[in-house]
Amino acid sequence: MSSGVEWALHCCVVLTAADRPVPAARLAELHDVSGTYLAKQLQGLSRAGLVRSVQGKSGGYVLTRAPEDITLLDIVEAVDGAQPTFLCTEIRQRGPLATPAEACTKPCPISRAMGVADRAWRAALRETTVADLARDVVDDNGPTAFDGIRAWLTTPDGRN
Amino acid sequence: MSSGVEWALHCCVVLTAADRPVPAARLAELHDVSGTYLAKQLQGLSRAGLVRSVQGKSGGYVLTRAPEDITLLDIVEAVDGAQPTFLCTEIRQRGPLATPAEACTKPCPISRAMGVADRAWRAALRETTVADLARDVVDDNGPTAFDGIRAWLTTPDGRN
DNA sequence: GCAAACTCGGATGATTCTTGTCCGAGACTC
DNA sequence: GAGTCTCGGACAAGAATCATCCGAGTTTGC
Secondary structure, three states: OOOHHHHHHHHHHHHOOOOOOEOHHHHHHHHOOOHHHHHHHHHHHHHOOOEEEEOOOOOEEEEOOOHHHOEHHHHHHHHHOOOOOOOOOOHHHOOOOOOOHHHOOOOOHHHHHHHHHHHHHHHHHHHOEHHHHHHHHHHHHOOOHHHHHHHHHHOOOOOO | OOOHHHHHHHHHHHHOOOOOOEOHHHHHHHHOOOHHHHHHHHHHHHHOOOEEEEOOOOOEEEEOOOHHHOEHHHHHHHHHOOOOOOOOOOHHHOOOOOOOHHHOOOOOHHHHHHHHHHHHHHHHHHHOEHHHHHHHHHHHHOOOHHHHHHHHHHOOOOOO
């Protein structure tokens, strides 16, 4: 799994605390990661409609939905793509004892079993929302956890 | 997910039908894949103890356990490694507002949620055994499905 | 109304991991 | 005891990720 997913997840959580657009560069500085590359992940979130990009001088990214309506699966699929973890290449149709194509009406048993596991994984990701994560953060770090972040995000531009 | 996993899974299923060691090259020919590379995956299965390698003239690979005692998870972890799909890089401890290390007694909420999903995926893979897959194959392709494979596998060496 | 500055977005290159290959060590057969 | 076939680990090529740059568009302030 690409590490860009981790960055995107953290960004979505901190965007919960922001009440105005936050530039990608600022999010990158907060997490101490490559700003230009984080921008790529945010573009993915933007294409998926999870965040809205605001251009111009005081632009940046804002969540489009309420945190309770954004699931982990939404973010993972937005960044890493929605393709299943296991891709069946139909090797049963190859080789000297290949199964004829007309007999392959349904996916092969291996593909089916992997599909079940893939759906279980996605179902688990769908169970957790960004709001849940934000609540866990305050449970872990205290109710003032986001106050400092909100203040830092909205600091005009001065080096802190 | 690496495609070597798919090859290894198919190999384990067909090894169910073999009653003597099958060389890697023969398994590769059956599936029409790179023999030298398939050998690499089989090495992984061997290290994990799922198959036993027999050297010498009539050597090859044999399953070490009964098919109903080999789960999909065993094979996936043997080939792809047992590392979790999501690796937390602890970016909460980086940047200007880094969480102090002494406050990080437990994994961050994001890591925990991803861990839940990862365990759900693995639990699903643990539910299916190689014996289940073999049974599904005969359900799909008829009771004689493995007869041809067994005969072909045990054909001495002649081009068929 | 206009210039300027700041933002995102897609096109472009380096690095790491997967994919694919090779040859040597060891074991069984004859 | 020689030969032949097997696996096992070390060695390159290709692909995907990771990282970067510059241009298009928008808002801001004058």
